[in-house]
Amino acid sequence: MTDGSVTDGSVPDGTVPDGTSDEGADVAGRLSTVLGLLIRLLRRQAPAEVGPGSLAALATLVRSGPMRQGDLAAREGVAPPTLTRMVAALEESGYVVRRSDDQDRRAVLVSVTEDGARVVRAARAARAVVLRDRLERLAPGQAQALLAALPALEALADDDAPQA
DSSP, X not given: OOXXXXXXXXXXXSBOTTSOBHHHHHHHHHHHXXXXXXXXXXHHHSOOSXXXXXXXXXXXXXXXXXXXXXXXXXXHTOOHHHHHHHHHHHHHTTSXXXXXXXXXXXXXXXXXXXXXXXXXXXXXXXXXXXXXXXXXXXXXXXXXXXXXXXXXXXXXXXXXXXXX
């Protein structure tokens, strides 16, 4: 169009309706896409002993320590009944233990067992091998760029980081 209007949802100053710039939206979209692709690649090439949701819950428990089932459900973004079923299966497999919370006997704390921690370590190690092999195929500049981006990516992934 030659009348200055745009049809992609952006306004003439380069922002889109949510206030981000076209460039920022593009970076976010590309990052979302590549992270999804990498996660699927890792799941295919380095499968874990447990499903993705269970592995994520175990990894959260390894990283954060024992927590209430409701808090774990919120952290993992799953409904409490779904997490209850997941924890029951993990407990049956010997990967977690449940016990009452000393602060509130009505609440249940979930803790990872040594076997559960082993599952997380094994999955991380297998995925690291896959990524290491792929990193070795990158051009040196690309590998350096990823290394430089790691602190920013870690900050993006930090659930406990203060929000600006």
